[in-house]
Structures are given as structure tokens and as C-alpha cells.
């Protein structure tokens with residue numbers, strides 16, 4: 773019987789606002805280009821094309837408050853402030869009207885990106901994995917259960933004390949319900965899937981020693997410091 777000589781490390785458990793409830797993540801599914809102004813700043817046409825997706829490994833997620841080393845193989849690490857949606861009930865071909873019933877909770881998150889590797893991958897028509905899915909590349913704030921997104925909230929990113937990103941969540945081209953509908957036509961969503969819903973305009977570089985904080989009104993922040 774073949775066996776693994778080494779057990780993979782257990783994934784960390786991420787904290788929630790529910791007492792004694794922790795969450796183990798299954799996959800991280802990220803949406804590209806979901807705010808028009810960010811699509812424009814990246815040189816793309818923000819017409820309402822169907823959303824596209826990429827993965828990060830669940831092992832890339834670190835909890836808010838972590839200090840991480842400046843990642844290798846890049847001179848241009850960028851922050852991307854994003855709303856994270858945790859799937860609680862899986863499913864395929866989920867209708868938009870039913871989508872929110874599959875959501876366990878929401879959090880602030882940071883989709884850290886090696887922008888130089890991403891630009892090279894785009895130019896050479898190569899995959900984005902090494903630009904997006906590197907160690908410690910997703911920072912996750914505390915997951916809040918039962919949040920109503922009907923009242924509009926703002927998402928912001930601060931680097932030290934400088935405001936870099938600031939937009940209403942309603943500026944998303946594809947709202948949460950439609951993202952879930954789209955991705956569940958491509959995959960069977962599973963409990964523990966975490967969807968990062970795209971970033972607004974204002975992405976930019978992070979330097980060693982800086983602290984980057986993603987804030988969403990009413991949520992705990994997602995903070996990371998670069999050693």
C-alpha cells in the first residue's frame with residue numbers, strides 16, 4: 773500500500789465571530805477584474821464580460837495580524853483589498869436568488885500579488901499561479917456570520933497611515949450572488965471554499981517594514997506586516 777512518508781501539515785483554523793467556532797478552508801477562489809476603475813488602471817476594458825477566476829492554495833492563507841517575510845522572487849509586491857465570502861453550504865449551478873443561503877460568512881481580506889510576475893505571465897500568456905498563489909499570499913480577517921450586504925459598506929486599504937484604496941462594495945461589477953452563480957457553474961462549491969471577490973482601484977506596492985490594513989465597514993480588519 774503506497775503511503776506518504778510525511779503527513780502534510782494541518783491547515784490552520786481561522787477565527788470567526790461565533791464563540792468556539794473555527795473554520796478550516798478548502799480552497800481559495802479569486803475573482804479577477806471585478807471593479808471597473810481597477811480594470812482600467814490595469815489597462816483593461818471594464819465591460820461586463822463574464823467573471824474569470826483563479827486559485828490560491830488554502831495553505832497560502834494567513835490570519836490577520838501576521839508578520840510575513842517580504843516574498844521571494846519579486847520587487848513589486850502589491851496589496852489588493854477584497855471582500856471574502858466563505859461558503860458554508862456547497863452546491864453546483866446555484867441560482868443567484870439562492871446564492872446567499874450558501875454563504876456562511878464574510879471577512880476583509882488582502883489578495884497579495886507579485887505584480888511583476890503577473891505582468892510577465894500576462895505578456896507571455898502563462899498562468900498566474902506564481903504571481904498569485906505564493907506562500908502567505910492571502911490575509912484573512914475574522915469571519916463574520918450573517919452579515920447583510922444590503923446596506924452599502926465601503927472597503928478601504930491603508931498602508932501605514934496612507935489611504936490607498938476606498939470604494940463602496942456596490943461598485944463590484946459582479947455582486948456576490950452572481951459570483952456564486954458563475955463559479956458554481958464551473959465547480960461544485962464545497963463548505964470551506966473562500967471566494968475573494970476582486971479589488972477596487974488604487975492597488976500599489978508594499979515595502980519591507982510596512983503594515984497594510986484592509987477595512988470593511990463593520991468588519992474586523994485584515995492586517996499584515998512585512999518583515
Ligand code: MN
Pocket residue numbers: 802803804852854883968970971
Ligand atoms: Mn484580487
